[in-house]
Amino acid sequence: MRYIRIHKEGKIILLGLLFILFIFNLIVFALNTGGRIFAVNTVFSAVIFAFFAYFFRNPSRIIEIDDPSLVIAPADGKIVVIEPVEEHEYFGSEKRIQVSIFMSVFNVHANWYPVSGMVLKSVHHDGTHHAAYLPKASSENERSTVVIETPAKTRILVRQIAGALARRIVTYAHEGKPCHVNEHLGFIKFGSRVDIFFPMDAEIFVKVGEKTVANETIIARLNE
Numbered sequence: 001m002r003y004i005r006i007h008k009e010g011k012i013i014l015l016g017l018l019f020i021l022f023i024f025n026l027i028v029f030a031l032n033t034g035g036r037i038f039a040v041n042t043v044f045s046a047v048i049f050a051f052f053a054y055f056f057r058n059p060s061r062i063i064e065i066d067d068p069s070l071v072i073a074p075a076d077g078k079i080v081v082i083e084p085v086e087e088h089e090y091f092g093s094e095k096r097i098q099v100s101i102f103m104s105v106f107n108v109h110a111n112w113y114p115v116s117g118m119v120l121k122s123v124h125h126d127g128t129h130h131a132a133y134l135p136k137a138s139s140e141n142e143r144s145t146v147v148i149e150t151p152a153k154t155r156i157l158v159r160q161i162a163g164a165l166a167r168r169i170v171t172y173a174h175e176g177k178p179c180h181v182n183e184h185l186g187f188i189k190f191g192s193r194v195d196i197f198f199p200m201d202a203e204i205f206v207k208v209g210e211k212t213v214a215n216e217t218i219i220a221r222l223n224e
Contacts (some may be wrong), residue, residue, distance in 0.1 A: 005057065006053065006056050006057065007056045007057070007058035007109075007110055008058075009056065010056025011056075013056070014049070017052055021045040021049060024045065025041060025042060025045055028041050055105060055109065055190075056109075057108060058110055061112070061182075061213075061214065061216060062215075063182060065218075067221075068116060068150065068151060068152070069224040070220075071114045071115055071156070071221065071222060072115070072181055072214075072216070072217065072219070073101065073112075073114065073206075073212035073215070074112050074114045074158055074185060074215075075101045075103055075107070075111050075194040076109075077101040077102050077104070077107050077211070078101065078102050078210070078211050079206050079210045079211075080208065081100035081195075081208070082099050085097075087157060087197045089157075090147055090157055091157070091197070096157070096198060097197070097200060097202055097204060098197055100194070101193065101196075103193060109187055109189065110187050111160060111194060112183065112184060113158075113180060113181055113183050113184075114148075114158060114196060114219075115150050115156065115179075115222075116151070118148065118149050118177070118178055118179070119148055119176065119179055121145065121147040122174055122175055124142075124144045124145075124171065125145070127141045128140050141161050141163070142161075142162040142169060143159055143162065143169070144186065145158075146159070146173045152222070154199060155199075156198055156222075157195075157196070157197040158195070158196055159196075159197075160185075160194055161195065162192055163190065169186065169187075169189075170187040170188070171185065181215065182215060196219070198220055198222070203220060204220050205218055205219055205221070206219045206220075
C-alpha cells in the first residue's frame, strides 16, 4: 500500500495544524451552526490539511551513477536562469555559469546534494523576501550558501534562496562534512529557488524553461 512520506521538517507543523483545525471544527460544532455549515467547514479543513501534507511530502529517490563528474538537480522545479555571472561571495571576480531552479508551492521542497564530495563552506545570510524568480533574489534575499569540492577538486556552489512566501531555510550541510548524492542538503519552506554555480568549462544539459526532478535530472557534467 502506497502512502505519503512526510519530511521531518513538516511533522511538527502538521501536528500543530491538525490541533488548530480540530479546535476550530469543535467550536463550529458547539455553536450549533447547522449541519451544512459544519460539513463545509470540515471539508475545507480537510483540504487545507491535505495541501500542507502534500507540500511536506518526502519522496524516496535513489539515483545510481557511475560517472562522478555528473551533476544532479538539487531541487524540483523549472530552470529560470542559465548565464555566465560573477559570483562574488566565494569565487570573487571569477566568472561562473549560474543555473537557477525555481520551485513553486506545488514542487517537492526537499533539496538534495548535486554531487558527492566535501563541504568547504556552509553559511546562512539574513535578507529580504523578494519573489524568488527575480535576479536580485540571489544576492538580496534570505539565503544559504554551500560550497562543495568533488573528489577531483572541482568546486561548485549551491545557494538555497527564500522567496516571497518562504520564511525559513533549513540546511544540513556543515563545513568539513562529507556529502553524497541521494542525501538531503536541506529544505526550504514554501516557494523558493536554488542556484548552482559551475566552472565555465562545465557542460550544461538543461535549457531555460525545462523542468527538473530533484536527485533524478542530470543537469551538467564537470570537466574533470
